[in-house]
Amino acid sequence: MAGKTLYDKLWDDHLVKQRDDGSALIYIDRHLLHEVTSPQAFEGLRLAGRKPWRLDANLATPDHNVPTTDRARGVEGIVDPVSRIQVETLDKNCDEFGILEFKIKDQRQGIVHVIGPEQGATLPGMSIVCGDSHTSTHGAFGCLAHGIGTSEVEHVLATQCLVQQKMKNMLVKVNGKLGPGVTGKDVVLAIIGKIGTAGGTGHAIEFGGEAIRNLSMEARMTICNMSIEAGARVGMVAVDQTTIDYVKDRPFAPKGEMRDRAIEYWKTLHSDDDAVFDKVVQLEGSEIMPQVSWGTSPEMVAGVGGNVPDPDAEADPIKREGIVRALKYMGLKPNMPITEIKLDRVFIGSCTNSRIEDLREAAAVVKGRKVSPSLKQAMVVPGSGLVKVQAEQEGLDKIFLEAGLEWRDPGCSMCLAMNADKLGQGEHCASTSNRNFEGRQGFGGRTHLVSPAMAAAAAINGHFVDVREMMN
């Protein structure tokens, strides 16, 4: 019999009941909550007279609606009344049901996918869900982690389980070594460019290969974060020493003898050598260039040395139509060099790229330089209060401020522009976030997805440049 994949192992370990109709009950170890997708779930519990099944599995924080300036006033400081009600509703629900929440003024508050790993609330081998599609981020720890809808949030609160169908196994292998200046973000954008935004649909993706093994946990999180943009709800990386070193002293991680036991188990969390995948895709690490998205779907990417595509060169009529529409929305011409795309704003942040390593990479590029006067705004939004503190201890805030970037408070911010941070109509933004959909960062806004280093380089130049030319 063939060996098991990592996904098979995680599935088997969490299988509560296999039903005759092909569905299964899967146990959930960690449930993360935020203010946008939970109010209706709590309301549902209340209406049905139900209580959360297991309180200590839950952890909540507000992130989507929180302002990124002037946080001293806490919830009171949220200007938009509708946003404020949503954050207040989360506070009220967590208090009423007894769920641990890092509230807006708590230093541990941050983007839900940043704080889980930071606290050790994300541990290898866990099943983790959240009413947010970027829950795939946590798969970087060898977890079975994926986004769910609000009805499922209610279901997990009430039963600690989810009704699931097993997905298929897919391996994305990145061989060899990455070139200098090429980051996790470039790897994942290149993968999506290759397999498309539906390339992973119905599959749990495991990212493997030498290039992935050599990446830090931050970079692995960036890659798993965008599994959903590749169509896969689940993205994973096998556990190795890098994983164990990252989690072992975190506040929620096990201690003492319990930790030794845990580590022994964590070390089994990798695919067996003879495991069989339903689908395998390979990329050569050395061929991956810094990436820039030019269109309105994350698969519309090019290397920074490349050009915007020409729709006339596309044979598939549905794709051609998509390119024409995207170029029109983005205000770009066929065949124009990527480096000629001029920018209005730069956003460094989001659950994809707002961890300490991301900020260090961006700071290294802007250090001793100045933001181009042609930009309206360039901002850095750390992923959590603790990332912010650490960055300030390292002096990164000063580097950003001296270069002319804004240094904000943690939250989702301009990733989806639910708070006050947004693009104006027609504005181009170099963004380290994960979605370039129409209107995502503001009505009529034009998003270009890039790595933190590429965003920083674009901030200095006012247009895209190959960051490798700025490194010495």
Added chain:
Amino acid sequence: MRALKQHQGVVAPMDRSNVDTDMIIPKQFLKSIKRTGFGPNLFDELRYLDEGKPDQDCSQRPINPDFVLNQDRYKNASVLLARRNFGCGSSREHAPWALEDYGFRVIIAPSFADIFYNNCFKNGLLPIVLDEETVDQLFREAEKQEGYQLAIDLEAKTVTTPSGESFSFEVDDFRRHCLLNGLDDIGVTLEDAEVIKAYEESRRETAPWLFGAGG
């Protein structure tokens, strides 16, 4: 949840692939703490010419005459015909809430994004996957014939055209059962409360660090 056994309704063809959840319901409307009332803002940025804001009277807004749902012949559509990878993007259940609130009961496409597909079933919406060729044919017929309707039978798992041509589709048994009967699946799961407790007990033995953790 509303049960759905059979449904017949006017088809609106939305000829666009990769329709994402930001397009289905833009983020400014996610601030509501209710489940209802999203219908007027379904496809907001495509449907109206101005920027939509929460709690606004949509009947006063300038509409985009080119958008399919704004054409008279599709006014009462309850079956949405769509292209590849419909519903990609975020996990927001506001997307199916908006579709349902608008009046759709069935969505037909060659493929759906996973989370969206799943969320539909929790809200009395039936997503149906038909192959690309069939979807193409339905697009042609719906665009050609005004008042074009499809009849959907979830029990028999078929979609039938006005000319009587019938296509069968796949749907897994559990989801079908819940939708046919309008079942709340939390209730169904809680029938297995003892099995869940037994699982928890054995996990406490083998992986005790997963329980009682806290900062």
